[in-house]
Amino acid sequence: MRLVTLLGMALAAMGVPALADVPVPDYAQGQYWSTVESLPQGMAAPKGLRGVDVFWIHPTTTRSPTDYNHDPLDPAVLKWTEESAVQRQGSAFSACCRVFAPRYRAATTKALADPANREKAFALAYSDVERAFDWYMAHENKGRPFIIAGHSQGGAHTTSLLEKRIKGTKLQGRMVAAYVIGINLMEGDLSPRLAGIPFCESPAQTGCFVQWNAVLAGSDSGPMLKSYRDIFVAQNGGKDGGKPLCVNPVTFDMRRGLSLSAEAKGAVAGDPGFGPMGPLQAGAVAAECRDGLLTVWPAPSLGLKPLPGGSMHFHDVGLFWADISANAALRAKAWLKAHGSR
Template sequence: MKNLYLVVFVMLFLSCKSTYQTQTFQSKNTPSIPDYNQEINWAVLPTTYNEELQKFAPNQTEVNNLKADVFYIYPTLNTDKKDIRWNVPINDKEQQDKVLNSAVKYQASPFATSGKIYVPYYRQAHVRSYTLYNEGGKEALEIAYSDVKNAFKTYLEKYNNGRPIIIASHSQGTTHSRRLLKEFFDEKPLKKQLIAAYLVGMGLKPNEFKSIKPMFEPTETGGFISWNTFKKGKFPENKDWYKGSVTTNPITWNNAKTTTLEQHKGFLYTNDKLYKKALTIEITDGLVWSTNPKFPMRFFMSFMKNYHTGDINLFWEDVKQNVELRTKTWLSKN
């Protein structure tokens, strides 16, 4: 069992490779368009919580009483160098397992006590779509976003009923949520229903949106927060994407540049245990610098500089409590 935990942990934190087998992008190879009126095309709906999410979510009665909704968009999970597909069919069982047992479990779960969770499967673009953007990546990402957009439209028409909304995303998910916010919320009537947008794992500039502003107080609502996590003192190879980007402190949620161990509320590890007071952070230009967390097998992280895939679960309890606070604040004013 310990070996299983170790394998899952390493998968969660490994950086993406830069060389992949590929094929020329052709529309005829594109997987079928999902119909989001069919519940089977959703990874999570409030009435179909998966087993892993239920470990951290309220019981069904409490879920029914939640006043807000959470629309979560998961990150790139297809990083297989030998996979020549540009987009993954939503019925791919291997990818579905990753969505439910990695992304939902470690990233959507801290939002589960604040709102009803909605997670659509979408034809995610292969990770090489970023490095080969002009060689098929643009088209692949466009297909992925079209699914997210259609799922959100179905959510609004079928499920929302005027309820307040939390947008949560990571990595490729944030590539799509950025566009979603611009199309549906920014200077739009729906902006009034936005509790907060947690747009993690991508560089977003302060002026990314017109009416949706960065938030630097833990009780602010109606805006967005964002961060990218690296080992203390380390930088990405490409400095262009993160310089000047919004960098929320995911522990204090204010303008504090540093934290203490006592302030860290909890890192969710793959044994489903929460490790409190496990790390400190320092805010630098566009990055959250983290110390090597204190937890079993921590020596593995001493070899890593990029904590990208742990952006949310490194601060799992911190995120959970902040989402609850912002939701409570929004509901008290509306």
Template sequence: MTDVRSGQVRRPGGPGFALVLLVGSLLLVAPVAGPAGAAARTIRASSTTVWLCRPGQLLDPCAYSPDATSVAPDGETSPPPALSDPRAHAFDCFYVYPTSSNEPGDNADLRIQPVEREVAAVQASRFSQVCNVWAPMYRQATLGALNRGAAVDPAVVATAYDSLLAAWKDYLAHDNHGRPVVFIGHSQGAAMLIKLLQAQVDPSASLRRRMVSAIVLGGNVQVPVGRDAGGSFRSIPTCGSSSQTGCVIAYSTFGSPPPAAAFFARPGQGVSLQSGQTAKVGQEVACVNPVTFSSRAGPLRPYFLSVTSVVPHVTVGTPWVTYPDLYTAQCEQSGGASWLQVTATATAGDERPTVSATLGPLWGYHLQDVTLALGNLVADVASEEAAYR
């Protein structure tokens, strides 16, 4: 993720270490006013939820401009096609952001900080082309709570989840108005989303019908080997195509096979502990390729904010930059791990910058799980919505 600046991370030895998304202060990413339209009229002054992103509210980071520049291997630039006007849509996206809080204490409060705005702009704002993005603040486990080298206190996880659950129930009761929903979460946000889907959506036929899809990245969704459901979720399958609805897109990105102690890609390790998942005989971590929805490789459509410095960028005049045909992605399995293998395909003369495993081999490309496939994921949601209609 390209507006994420990685600081010094204490590498814990135990598998209970929950996963951390380190976010730096990026003053150039300014939130903008939200779009007008039907969804904007749903704002309630009496809402009990603190909304990071909410259609129509001022300073909404999920309404950040989608304008982008496409940079070809020879350096030629052009505007990529937009999917839709970022106005009110018939579909909602419910986004749960990853670990970002560096507040003191084990659980964050509900005050909106610059880091939450920044990560929402990077991960969720491009989805505003295809849905109304809602993102509640929740009392997530802080960097301090997750960086101690031991399993995170279950009470800390429970506090985080309970606050998210309250926001979901508030949204469903007062703001959803029957619209179909796409769920989006990454890292700790993915772990909380797994718990929410398990408790609220999977057992409910009516909510499953309203679920367009769920994008659950860097969260270790588990499935029985060779099956698409029956692990993390009893009735919600993994997606087999971009036109399938009511299903889950899940993966973790690596540039090489995950080490044995990797925080992702194996059941019961790392981030799995945040969602209460354990290693079970006959289960594996799901990998859904957002490009091909099969075992075949396909070209990724990454989108990076052009004002950030973690991944160097060609100078462009738009907020976003994309590098077509720079990466391919393919689901792979080895040593009990299942992951989305991302391979740079640059040839001689292609000077476009590539990503690296910023936090080390145990993390892979975790910081870029969303941005490496952001164009594909937004297009997938558009296809799912078309099929849902």
């Protein structure tokens, strides 16, 4: 599994119990699923049953001094995961789709910083995600078209699902799209790893996937790009992976890597945290894919803070909340038109 440098900087909750005391999630139980209950202030809840499902995988949300994976039902972990990730990020897909968001034993920041145990922690986390996906397909999907989406660690697990559960199967024909957000897939991952699942080139294309990593304009992206290249080379027998894959999540069009602020449909202000979201701010970010990274110029009124090196990792979704929402709806409608409404 490709691990991402930025994952080590994921925002944290505290107070995680020993993993030995944590039961394996049973996805037949409702307590192991999140529901989207919060939208940006001023937005009305979607009405009626949407025609497409979204399987949403949350990012790293736990810092622990002792454990490599978190207890998804621990109250402190659950509150932070829900309010900083599921509601703030997964909600972007709720206008078009029913959202299924599993609570899983995600790897912690301790695991991300420990090369000796990182792979094991991610394997455990992915085993939950895969079982949740299989349960959803067996009991809830009922032949419906679907989107898979995830951010950061969730983006890594999204990619693994594409590789291990979607590629070359009957499910691939029902996949509307995949949103792989905030990780470091390279041009070299298009084949053989994801052969047959193309990178989306246009905003209404289906059966494909998208990716972006946001960095603040004026930042030195050299170290980040070098890290991405080195990781790919190390994990692929010395093969050069080329550039990171990037689409502008305002245009979702590979022919239009640059978007002006006026085009942005709506961003979530402030850093991820507890409590409800404020109103969306339209026209608040310009963006451009440069060298495989998404360079952003956010409006000061958003009050967003970059991570070290200028990474806007915490804001990969929030900066483009309304744009993602509109694009997911566009792709869902395109799939249903091409294949018949279900």
